[in-house]
Amino acid sequence: MSGPRLVLATRNAHKVVELRELLADLGAGVDLDTAVVGVTEFPDVEDVVESEVTFEGNALLKARAVAAATGLPALADDSGLAVDVLGGAPGIFSARWSGRHGDDRANLELLLAQTGDVPTEHLGAQFVCAAALVLPGGDEHVERGVLRGVLDRNPRGTNGFGYDPVFAPEASNGRTLAEYDAAEKNAISHRGRAMRAIAPRLLPLLTP
Template structure:
């Protein structure tokens, strides 16, 4: 089966391909592999709402089964923000350096004991016949005072999962996939595809 992942993020494609390869024979393609279509802005106030809207859009425009995710970092001291605004927290979509700088500036006076948070991922799987599934993955941890590591993307350099002493940007791809929010959600999608 050919499956569309509704993203242009090459790192997400690589990550989902690794996870799907463990248990399925699905051919995964991204938005750059299908004819262009107008992508709706993410306007939902939940990860689940944004993921479902993107997956429905992908099916409607391509006729392919589609998986889409919305993910981000929720920080307890910021009342769950940046949340669904994680990728554009600094005002510029996808500017990881600016997003990290703003987040760290906002948490500058917050004590280490109050820097808890979670990476959250909602993944929606929508089929052309109308079947829809939404799954959620989450990993709790804490936000560092400065970035560490060069792997991953987004907020990985400032997030240490519970039970670890290294950031997710210091983990290998396999280590991160095993515990990450996106890894958990995408493995649940793989189970749905295998069922």
């Protein structure tokens, strides 16, 4: 069987490459360049409004829509930053916390302003990612990945995006995620952990 076997519900080419690399490391036995594709390979599939109130809910929403539209197994993820003192916010609203979707600088500056008077010892936070696999027959599976750390009020690093410059993982010796290289980040990141957890469910779909 040639052609797509798994659709990643994203238009981000970097996420597709990252998933292929992960599956290759785990011994997937097919040509991953053709077997694992992004939703951009299906131009008629419409974007999904992320209207759920949890990471898991939004990931399932996207995966269900893509599986239904393509007739293929679909994998989706949703992630964000949860700050303890803010009751888990920005959470699912991380990408649009400032009111403008994807404005990393505005989101980061608003978060720092909101926590400006909070003592350092209370700046615990975690990155969360939910990965959802949905099969055309209706079977569903969800895994969660978490990376604990603390907020750092002094943004540092150029390798990350979003809130990476102000998030220092536990046992990082003060380095922010934006100061990690790609391999270091993938090894510990919330998304990497969620994808590695769900990967065993993906491998049977990619068996020759």
